Amino acid sequence: MKRIYLHPMLVRVCHWINAFSFLVLILTGIQIRYRDVIQVTSFRTAVDIHNIFGFVLLFNFIIWIIYYVVSGKFRTYIPPFSFKGFIAGCIRQARYYGYGIFMGEENPHHSTPDSKFNPMQQIAYLNIMALFIPVQIVTGILLWDVKGFAYWIGLAGGIKVVDSVHVLLYLFFTSFLFVHVYLATLGHTAGEHIKAMFTGYEEVPEHGHSH
Amino acid sequence: MFRFNDEVVVADGMCQDLSVDKGSKAESKALGGDRLSTFQKIRTAGIFVLGPLSGLLFICLLPLMSLLIVVTLLSKMASASDVMQSEEAAMCMGCHANQDVVKTFGNKEKLSVRISERHFKDSVHGFLTCTSCHSTVSMDNHPSANYASRRAFAVQISTACKGCHTDEQLMAKPMHRAAISRSNAPPCSDCHGSHSIRKSAGWKEVASTSQYCLTCHKKDLSLSVNGETLSLTIDEKTLRGSVHGSHECSNCHSEYSKTAHPLREFKNKRELSIAFSGVCKGCHTDKYQQHQGSIHTSLLTQGNRKAPVCTDCHGAHAVGPKLLAETLSGTPCRKCHESTFEAYKNSVHGQAKMSGNSQAPICSSCHSAHQVGPALASRSPKATCFGCHEDAAALHKEWLPNADLHLDAIACTACHVPEAEHTVYLRVTDNRSGASINKATLKEYLGPGYDDLTSAKENGLDEKHLWDVYQQLGDKNSAAGLTGTLGLQDCNKSHNLASKKWAVKQCDSCHDANSKFFKTVAMAIIAPDGHEEHYAVNRAVLGSVITLLPINQFYAIGSTRLRFLDILGVLMVFGGMSVPIVHLTLRFLTIPIREAKRLNKLRKEGRR
Numbered sequence: 001m002k003r004i005y006l007h008p009m010l011v012r013v014c015h016w017i018n019a020f021s022f023l024v025l026i027l028t029g030i031q032i033r034y035r036d037v038i039q040v041t042s043f044r045t046a047v048d049i050h051n052i053f054g055f056v057l058l059f060n061f062i063i064w065i066i067y068y069v070v071s072g073k074f075r076t077y078i079p080p081f082s083f084k085g086f087i088a089g090c091i092r093q094a095r096y097y098g099y100g101i102f103m104g105e106e107n108p109h110h111s112t113p114d115s116k117f118n119p120m121q122q123i124a125y126l127n128i129m130a131l132f133i134p135v136q137i138v139t140g141i142l143l144w145d146v147k148g149f150a151y152w153i154g155l156a157g158g159i160k161v162v163d164s165v166h167v168l169l170y171l172f173f174t175s176f177l178f179v180h181v182y183l184a185t186l187g188h189t190a191g192e193h194i195k196a197m198f199t200g201y202e203e204v205p206e207h208g209h210s211h
Numbered sequence: 212m213f214r215f216n217d218e219v220v221v222a223d224g225m226c227q228d229l230s231v232d233k234g235s236k237a238e239s240k241a242l243g244g245d246r247l248s249t250f251q252k253i254r255t256a257g258i259f260v261l262g263p264l265s266g267l268l269f270i271c272l273l274p275l276m277s278l279l280i281v282v283t284l285l286s287k288m289a290s291a292s293d294v295m296q297s298e299e300a301a302m303c304m305g306c307h308a309n310q311d312v313v314k315t316f317g318n319k320e321k322l323s324v325r326i327s328e329r330h331f332k333d334s335v336h337g338f339l340t341c342t343s344c345h346s347t348v349s350m351d352n353h354p355s356a357n358y359a360s361r362r363a364f365a366v367q368i369s370t371a372c373k374g375c376h377t378d379e380q381l382m383a384k385p386m387h388r389a390a391i392s393r394s395n396a397p398p399c400s401d402c403h404g405s406h407s408i409r410k411s412a413g414w415k416e417v418a419s420t421s422q423y424c425l426t427c428h429k430k431d432l433s434l435s436v437n438g439e440t441l442s443l444t445i446d447e448k449t450l451r452g453s454v455h456g457s458h459e460c461s462n463c464h465s466e467y468s469k470t471a472h473p474l475r476e477f478k479n480k481r482e483l484s485i486a487f488s489g490v491c492k493g494c495h496t497d498k499y500q501q502h503q504g505s506i507h508t509s510l511l512t513q514g515n516r517k518a519p520v521c522t523d524c525h526g527a528h529a530v531g532p533k534l535l536a537e538t539l540s541g542t543p544c545r546k547c548h549e550s551t552f553e554a555y556k557n558s559v560h561g562q563a564k565m566s567g568n569s570q571a572p573i574c575s576s577c578h579s580a581h582q583v584g585p586a587l588a589s590r591s592p593k594a595t596c597f598g599c600h601e602d603a604a605a606l607h608k609e610w611l612p613n614a615d616l617h618l619d620a621i622a623c624t625a626c627h628v629p630e631a632e633h634t635v636y637l638r639v640t641d642n643r644s645g646a647s648i649n650k651a652t653l654k655e656y657l658g659p660g661y662d663d664l665t666s667a668k669e670n671g672l673d674e675k676h677l678w679d680v681y682q683q684l685g686d687k688n689s690a691a692g693l694t695g696t697l698g699l700q701d702c703n704k705s706h707n708l709a710s711k712k713w714a715v716k717q718c719d720s721c722h723d724a725n726s727k728f729f730k731t732v733a734m735a736i737i738a739p740d741g742h743e744e745h746y747a748v749n750r751a752v753l754g755s756v757i758t759l760l761p762i763n764q765f766y767a768i769g770s771t772r773l774r775f776l777d778i779l780g781v782l783m784v785f786g787g788m789s790v791p792i793v794h795l796t797l798r799f800l801t802i803p804i805r806e807a808k809r810l811n812k813l814r815k816e817g818r819r
Binding site: 044047143174 | 615718719766783784790794795808
């Protein structure tokens, strides 16, 4: 076994702030949208908390993206130029999750500080971090002050469209959260990846294991 | 000639002949002394000169003297006739000069039958004798007639007038023709009086027009208009006390004067009121023009003759000052809008007004006084309420997130009349100005589609109809779209505004799919007069994907959410949850495979 420093301090802090904000936003989102199903807090409280953590997420995202762009680590999200190789990598990774893992095969991807993600993670997180979260933040800001951003909302197709996009991404993040957490348990041991997100270090076999 | 003098009637009722002039006797007594001696000198000195001259004069003057004698005799005969009439009148006045002579009618009404000689003498009929009119009475006969009422008496007695004033003569004057051709024609005495009828020519010149008109119109006059009774009586005191108190009748009734009284015919009283209200325009041009642009004038032109004209609110002759209408009891709108007024009366506005707050609004504060129209409370809340509540926006911002948005999309009444039922109104508006597109323009945009939109539907307009409207508006490049606003179902209830402590403040009241605020939806189309025509819309449109674009502006988080996203959300979340469950299950089920592989591997390594 060897220990590799996979997650720098700033990334870990950002991750957990992000994680907590996501949880709060999902739960308050339920309270805002589905009051006829469940009522834990008042609408007003839910909206206030949702707004606060929306901005927490925004500032966290800004710090994260500045760090990733300035440090050049953002490259880890960019799939290789070779489309063919990328597709082959995806198929290989999908085969592992859908077959190899059950057969006791090794994960074809080995995480390193410069290459944390397998091809499937790359495309998923690139979309999430570079598209879905920014869109979610922008639509959230528009909904936060509908009157103030009336012009932009109008350009986007109206408040109903903006909110529908926000909710659609909200549903995606909620459902993806289950997958994300589950995949985090597919390390060398069930808690390995999670522990690494606290300590920064991940213990991997000499040949390495990753989800 | 028959004459009454002050001294004519003596205590015993006999008439003195005043042909003997007392003044002349007194003058005769004054002749004496110097004047008498002068006459004697002339007789002595000039007897020879004057004798033949007198004889000549006598011969010449004989025919003249004869003529004088004839004239004098004729005069004496006439005087004898005077004496005869005077006797008759004196006999009548023997009783009728007495103040205590009273006639009692069948209905117990009493009438003093005292005659004022002076008034009669000065009257236009001063040359007549009593029996000229009272033909059934003579010096020998005074029949006692029983009349049911004073009115019946007056009617009967007035028939005597026709003895001299023939129908033909009376019909020549339009006013008389109008009066006497009615079945309930007033007796002559109603307008002209009885024994003191004055010659009109004289006082007509000095009387003002109003005085002249009121001669008749202050009396109990009425007119039957197609079975309806129209009172023509003007209470002079009320008229003088009105804001028009100093005006002459002809200022408003310009076709009428001391010399003209045209007959105008109307289908009914209402038509008369509507026609006469036009006279106000002469002075109150600005107010009249404002009224022309009101919903009331629009209703009138559409054939609703009940719609109010000037006099309905201000009265006809009792036109009061403006402030009169600013009291609860005097609000003229109440006459037609009783239920609305009741709602207002119980409102925070009505209560404030009743408690003496002069700043509290009345009907015209929101609907305007003359250019009366809908208060627009459900269309542009700020326009009406913010006129007085200038700080309302700032106050809402203190506690309401997205306050401006709420104030734009929700009528003030929606929250401030908490007990009322709500409706989401969809209006076609100009995207640039936000103004409502009226019916005529909408018809132009939609063509035949308009009729489809407004025809009755069992479940109201559905999302397909709204999509068609959206597309047709787009095709016409109209820059128009549908705007949704939350308002009250019953506009009457909008007036029952509650104190702000009862207003809806809980977000949960609206932002809940079970909210009662979004149970009904209606399409609102602005008619030319400004009022709205409402067409039911199926409330499902609020949560339909098809109307995502047509009504993309109206959206209440939580309550008008898309049903499609609800279904998709359930699928996505359960899909996300199923990944670990299924994967874990498969991993669990494949443990033997991996175990076998591991053992195989160990075995291989052991062999090595």
